[in-house]
Amino acid sequence: MSPSPELSVIVPTFNERENVPELVRRLASALSRVDWEVIFVDDDSPDGTAALVRELARKDPRVRVVQRVNRRGLSTACVEGMLASSAPYLAVIDADLQHDERILPDLLAAVRDEGLDVAVGSRYTEGGGTKDWAADRQFVSRFATTLSRLVLKADLKDPMSGFFLLRREVLEEAVHELSGIGFKILLDIFASVPRPLRFREIPYTFRPRQAGESKLDSVVAWEYLIMLLDKSIGRYVPIRFVPFAFIGGIGVLVHMAVLWVVFQAMDRSFVAGQTVATLVAMTSNFFLNNMFTYRDRRLRGWGLLRGWVSFTLACSLGAVANVGIATYLFQSDAAGDIGWVLSALAGIIVGAVWNYAVTSVYTWSKPKAA
Numbered sequence: 164m165s166p167s168p169e170l171s172v173i174v175p176t177f178n179e180r181e182n183v184p185e186l187v188r189r190l191a192s193a194l195s196r197v198d199w200e201v202i203f204v205d206d207d208s209p210d211g212t213a214a215l216v217r218e219l220a221r222k223d224p225r226v227r228v229v230q231r232v233n234r235r236g237l238s239t240a241c242v243e244g245m246l247a248s249s250a251p252y253l254a255v256i257d258a259d260l261q262h263d264e265r266i267l268p269d270l271l272a273a274v275r276d277e278g279l280d281v282a283v284g285s286r287y288t289e290g291g292g293t294k295d296w297a298a299d300r301q302f303v304s305r306f307a308t309t310l311s312r313l314v315l316k317a318d319l320k321d322p323m324s325g326f327f328l329l330r331r332e333v334l335e336e337a338v339h340e341l342s343g344i345g346f347k348i349l350l351d352i353f354a355s356v357p358r359p360l361r362f363r364e365i366p367y368t369f370r371p372r373q374a375g376e377s378k379l380d381s382v383v384a385w386e387y388l389i390m391l392l393d394k395s396i397g398r399y400v401p402i403r404f405v406p407f408a409f410i411g412g413i414g415v416l417v418h419m420a421v422l423w424v425v426f427q428a429m430d431r432s433f434v435a436g437q438t439v440a441t442l443v444a445m446t447s448n449f450f451l452n453n454m455f456t457y458r459d460r461r462l463r464g465w466g467l468l469r470g471w472v473s474f475t476l477a478c479s480l481g482a483v484a485n486v487g488i489a490t491y492l493f494q495s496d497a498a499g500d501i502g503w504v505l506s507a508l509a510g511i512i513v514g515a516v517w518n519y520a521v522t523s524v525y526t527w528s529k530p531k532a533a
């Protein structure tokens with residue numbers, strides 16, 4: 164029996180079949196003086212990445228795989244990979260050979276020998292870089308980095324890096340606070356540990372992808388914003404309430420536009436206009452929330468119909484509560500210090516909180532362990 168290795172390298176994968184064997188070869192050569200293992204965390208890739216890793220694992224005991232079913236997410240994959248290891252040092256690296264594995268021994272030495280908490284493979288320190296990146300991607304990356312300062316107390320040059328190494332204690336301090344949303348696990352860790360982390364950035368050049376394709380799309384940007392919100396105001400407000408309320412605001416505009424069309428342009432009755440406008444606004448709110456607020460619990464197929472019915476029912480009750488409370492406040496406001504605006508506002512807030520609370524339980528219920 165050999166003891167657990169000193170270093171676990173965690174590799175999140177989704178459709179990376181063609182890159183895996185080469186990555187293992189490169190790790191083996193970069194880490195020839197280290198006692199290491201590699202843990203692939205694969206989200207049931209249709210290209211059979213997990214099966215391929217298991218084949219390698221049968222020949223090489225340093226290779227392991229965690230296959231997750233009905234799950235997606237880069238951040239949670241990294242966390243679960245780290246939790247599957249008992250090594251004192253944990254590294255995360257992408258499977259697509261874009262991160263330079265040759266600096267892994269330097270990352271390890273920085274944490275182990277200099278007593279740091281984290282060592283980060285960095286594109287934005289002296290000597291690092293992003294080869295062949297189009298100007299727009301460079302701009303987006305820099306802009307996102309600037310935004311990260313909202314939640315980050317440390318002066319990290321490359322907080323968006325997906326390539327880093329940390330000592331196990333850091334994971335343990337962070338793990339119950341992590342937001343786990345999206346791609347930016349390093350930033351999440353820095354924002355989740357209550358104390359300032361001791362870190363160093365080690366430069367490397369981000370390489371072009373060899374095979375397969377990137378999973379970074381516009382949704383990732385949205386998830387990034389949600390993660391920042393979660394880390395800044397998430398302690399005080401349930402984080403999904405923010406996009407939910409925002410979409411509610413869009414719903415008001417939709418309502419007004421439809422009302423205008425039916426009541427004014429088509430010259431139907433006000434009641435007809437209100438009815439159609441309410442239905443259209445609720446339906447568009449339902450789909451927007453399903454696409455954004457509850458992206459990770461997105462309803463599909465028949466679930467959509469069921470969800471739409473429960474959403475509409477909940478929001479109808481919410482509307483009744485809204486109007487009821489506003490009317491009550493307005494009418495009981497004999498002295499007139501609340502006024503019609505505040506009465507209406509109170510109704511809207513109660514209605515919105517009701518809609519949020521009820522639909523979060525009945526429409527987009529937490530998935531049962533699948």
Ligand code: GDD
Binds near residue numbers: 179206326377378379
């Ligand atoms: N398990 C799992 N689940 N893995 C995933 C998922 C997922 O939902 N989505 C992506 N991955 C894996 C990919 O297979 C790849 O190994 C790695 O995560 C990075 O995904 P890419 O799609 O290649 O991302 P990128 O190259 O655009 O961005 C990467 O590099 C940036 C710079 O360091 C990411 O690591 C970013 O977080 C990082 O900022």
Ligand code: MN
Binds near residue numbers: 257259261372377
């Ligand atoms: Mn990549």
